[in-house]
Amino acid sequence: MSLLTYPLDHPYIFSATLLLAAPLYHIIVWLKDELGIHDVPGPRLAALSDAWLGYWAAQGTRSLVVHEVHKKFGKFVRIAPNHISISDPDALQVVYGHGTGTIKSDFYDAFVSIRRGLFNTRSRSEHTRKRKIVSHIFSQKNVLAFENNVRIALAKLIKQWDKLCEGGIKGFSGKDGGGVWVGREGRVWFDVLPWYNYLAFDIIGDLAFGAPFGMLDAARDIAPVAISEPGAPLKVIYIPAVEILNSRGDFSASMGVLPSWIRPYIKRLPWYARGQQAVKHLAGIAIAAVEKRLADPASAERGDLLSKLQEGKDEDGNPMGKEELTAEALTQLIAGSDTTSNSSCGITYYLSRNPQAQKKLQAELDNALGLEEGVIPYESVKKLEYLDACINEGLRLLSPSSLGLPRLVPEEGLEVCGRNFKAGTVLSVPSYTVHRDTAVWGDDIEEYRPERWFERDANLIQKAFNPFSFGPRGCVGKNLASLELFVIIATVFRRYEFVLESDEPLMTREGFLRKPLGTKVGMRRRNV
Incomplete structure (x- = not known):
């Protein structure tokens, strides 16, 4: 068969078309320079094609590579044909703050599955409507009411870890835990990351869907998922939810940096096709959790996230429909699981590495808590300064979101750090790089040193510290995340002592979130 006789949708023709069309499109855009950004330095390929950023996003190293590019080229760096990264804390308020007119770019379209939720809607009016319904749920008063759900899950975790210290849990080894063994100084040696995943998923399952997934009890990554087929009732199967969430993050973050016109075609390629399946x-x-919840009207009395979403109404008095409710519940599952597990694991790593x-x-903790044991109440530790500094220093080095979240410049243009940008330009401020600004944090930026939070200029730190973003599109659940981290870190380090298995740097992979690849520690009970 000759090349001319291949059907148009044949993989060879499809691939050849992509290889020819994509460079041609970007060369034309580069030559026209309608955004007036020819003079902004950066990798040569990045000025011509989204492929440069797409490649590093798919490799899971976007923030690390963008940071190196900023070290080479300076404050303003062109990381895509229409995308400028700005590594200046002063840019945070302008790019993400109130009243500047920026909106989310089409990067967020890649995160839509059921329908647009609070996180991925790009419409200002729709976001205002959704935030009105959702934001009150995460008021400090409501978050304190959720503490009991956190405490129940955390009690299960320390019960399981006590069993590990006493000789192990039957059946816990291999893929999920990476193996557990006892020895060397009477410690139990294992990977804490799977356990923090189980903890975070069980907490958010209980809060968002009315019941924990049961991962802590089973010591396994497992969750029910609904599969729909035309003309058939929903079928429930069980999948590794943590693994699926990681695949979904890799897929969406990689897809989001590519032009919207090419995404339907890219999804046909094997790696992206697997990611699309993870999204589903x-x-x-x-879907499975909301279906189960709505089938039991009495469960609406639980006072959890899902019941409060059901109660919420927009300014016209309208509640969310079933599909929108499911989309928002999914948003809470994603936002409330990985962020907590990643941060808890990162902080444990850094404290284990710094005895x-x-x-x-x-x-x-000992001085503040006296004889108090078990799961530590938030009220007992919320004002502990060194605990706060330990958590913040961990979030500085391993932010829940380290990449620069992209925003579109509005029609009237925007001035950022002394430079004017035209409408249609995409701007971002990379948290990874801002959290390593020596003018703010000192020369030892890669060191975990909680003391810097008492030594450095508080105003500079307040301006540069950006673990959850801020402004109208900042993380709506940061009060809950803060409570969880205070209770988890206080409880875990009050009860146990940790050392690292090796002194190797923390290895990570970045999808939308920057995730540790594991932290193997030696743990033993403390005598308190």
Whole structure:
């Protein structure tokens, strides 16, 4: 068969068309330079094609590579044909703050599955409507009411970890836990990341869907997902939810940096096709949970996230429909699981690697808590300064979202850090790089040192610290995330002592969130 006789949708023709069309399109855009950004430095390929950023996003190293590019080229760097990254804390308020007119770029279209939710809607009016319904749910008063759900799950975690210390849990080894063994100084050696995943998923399952997934009890990554087939009732199967969530994050973050016109074609390629399947499975978890919840009207009395979403009404007095309710529940599942597990694991790693900081934290906890044991109440630790510094220093080095969240410049243009940008330009401020600004944090930026939070200029730190973004599109659940981290870190380090298995740097992979690839520690009970 000659090339001319291949059908147009044949993989060879499809691939050849992409290879020819994409460069041609970007060369034309580059030559026209309608945005007036020819002079902004950066990798040569990035000025011509989204492929440069797309490649590093797919590799899971976007923030690390963009940081290196900023070190080479300076404050303003062109990382895509229409995308400028700005590594200046002063840019945060302008790009993300109130009243500047920026909106989310089409990057967020890649995160839509059931329908647009609070996180991925790009319409200002629709976002205002959704935020009105959702934001009050995460008021400090409501968040404190959720503490009991956190405490129940955390009690299960320390019960399981006590069993590990006493000789192990039958059946817990291999893929999920990476193996558990006892020895060397009477410690139990294992990977804490799977356990923090189980904890975070069970907490958010209980809050968002009315019941935990049961991962802590089973010591396994498992969750029910709804599969729909035409003409057939919903079928429920069980999948590794943490693994699916990771695949979904890799897929969406990689897809989002590519031009919208090419995305339908890219999805046909094997790696992206697997990611698309992960998106469907993750949506299925929300569908299965909401279906189960709505079938039991009495469960609406639980006072959890889902019941409060059901109660919420927009300014016209209209509640969310079933599909919108499911989409928002999915948003909470995604936002409330990985962020907590990643941060808890990262903080545990850094404190395990820095025994002096760990001992100082434990001394503060011992002094404040006296004979108090078990799961530590938020009220008992919320004002502990060194605990706060330990958490913040962990979030500085391993932010829930390290990449620069993209925003579109409005029609009237925008001035950022002394430079004017035209409408249609995409701007972002990378948290990874801003959290390593030596003018703010000092020369030892890669060191975990909680003391810097008492030594450095508080105004500079307040301006540069951006673990959850801010402004009208900032993380609506940051009060809940803060409560969880205070209770988890206080409880875990009050009860146990940790050392690292090796002194190797923390390895990560970045989808939308920057996730540790594991933290193997030696743990033993403390004598308190």
